[in-house]
Amino acid sequence: MGKAARKKGPKQDRVKKVREVFVGQPFEGLAGEPELIALREFVPSATVELPLKDTGGRKVVLGTVLPMAAAAFVRADGQAFVGLQVQTRSTDVSRDIGRSVRWALEAKEGDVLSVPDTITPGSEGERLQDLLDPKAELDVRMHTDFSWWLPEGTEAEGEVALSLERANGAIMPSERLGTGAYWVDAGEKAHLRWVRPEPEGKVLQALARLSAAGEIGLGDDSRYAGSFRAHGLLVPVWDLDPEAHAREWADPAKQLGERLDQALASLDDEPLNAAERRARDGLIGRQITIR
Incomplete structure (x- = not known):
């Protein structure tokens, strides 16, 4: 007995899936590669001003941890920060951070980027290698607490105050x-x-x-x-x-x-x-x- 023929129904829309390739050495080619890895993986509180090729008039500071582990934020005084130690990541950490840097360059005072963009398909010009001077060394500044989250003379309030207290309590001298x-x-x-x-x-x-x-x-x-x-x-x-x-x-x-x-x-x-x-x-x- 032959196989029954399958009745073909209307075509259904298919979502094109993009296969992401894991980037095992995301900071390759940057002179500051060792520092970026250290600040992302085990340094508790440190900052470094990024040697950006084009700032658009705004400086961006890379920090180990930001309030509530945010990906980026702009202080009330206009200083922009991007966080390295975040809770989500894609297959390319350099692209994640690069997207946060681009967000910080255009964000307004008081804006917060809670998580990095790990969903949008990748495109050219997004990685740190595209945004930074690759030969520039990173001038790392170590801190004993996270008071650099706030403009000088400002006191933390609400969730930021709680996050600051927890972060300061977890610091190991480094x-x-x-x-x-x-x-x-x-x-x-x-x-x-x-x-x-x-x-x-x-x-x-x-x-x-x-x-x-x-x-x-x-x-x-x-x-x-x-x-x-x-x-x-x-x-x-x-x-x-x-x-x-x-x-x-x-x-x-x-x-x-x-x-x-x-x-x-x-x-x-x-x-x-x-x-x-x-x-x-x-x-x-x-x-x-x-x-």
């Missing part, structure tokens, strides 16, 4: 020790988290070389803890003595950076030896990934 390198006092331990701009494989090999030579630490009362991946880059982490102030780790961190740079430079001429390869395998086993 200091910037160098490009992409941040000290944080987490209580029982202090840490150095260092976003490295080099390819992950190269960083691991250089760290392995230092580890095999007994030079991976920052001196006494420090220990290499492992690393995590964030937005396409590797972030090595060291445990530090919490009794020591951040300034006491500045020179050791600088010296470690010099050793790491030397190890990176040596990789082209000197492949890892057996001991260094074993050290690398051990380091690989202590990695996690943060998107």
Whole structure:
């Protein structure tokens, strides 16, 4: 018995679906890539004025966290802010932030963008790479609280006051020790988290070389803890003595950076030896990934 013929009904409208491709290294090509990753992932309170190609007469400040985790807002005095640590994201973080920057350039005083635009299909000219001077370094300003949310001499009210109180209460003391390198006092331990701009494989090999030579630490009362991946880059982490102030780790961190740079430079001429390869395998086993 043959198959029954299916009766064809009227054509139905179909919604064209756009397949979004996940961008694993959203800030690639920007000189400030390590700082953008650090401020998005683990720095509690910091700001940086964006080196925009065209401001239209308005400066835009990038901040770690804004009131109620907003994507952007314009203060009563006209200063525009864009937030990095938000609750929603698309497959391209650079595009999300770029759209918030464009909104901030055109918004009015008192306007708030609660969440970034993660729905509209992508188009050209929206990413941070399109809006910023790619060679400009970022001048990061660290803060001990979130009073920068408000114009000077202004007191918070309502939901902003509650959000300010919660945000201030969650801050862990932090200091910037160098490009992409941040000290944080987490209580029982202090840490150095260092976003490295080099390819992950190269960083691991250089760290392995230092580890095999007994030079991976920052001196006494420090220990290499492992690393995590964030937005396409590797972030090595060291445990530090919490009794020591951040300034006491500045020179050791600088010296470690010099050793790491030397190890990176040596990789082209000197492949890892057996001991260094074993050290690398051990380091690989202590990695996690943060998107």
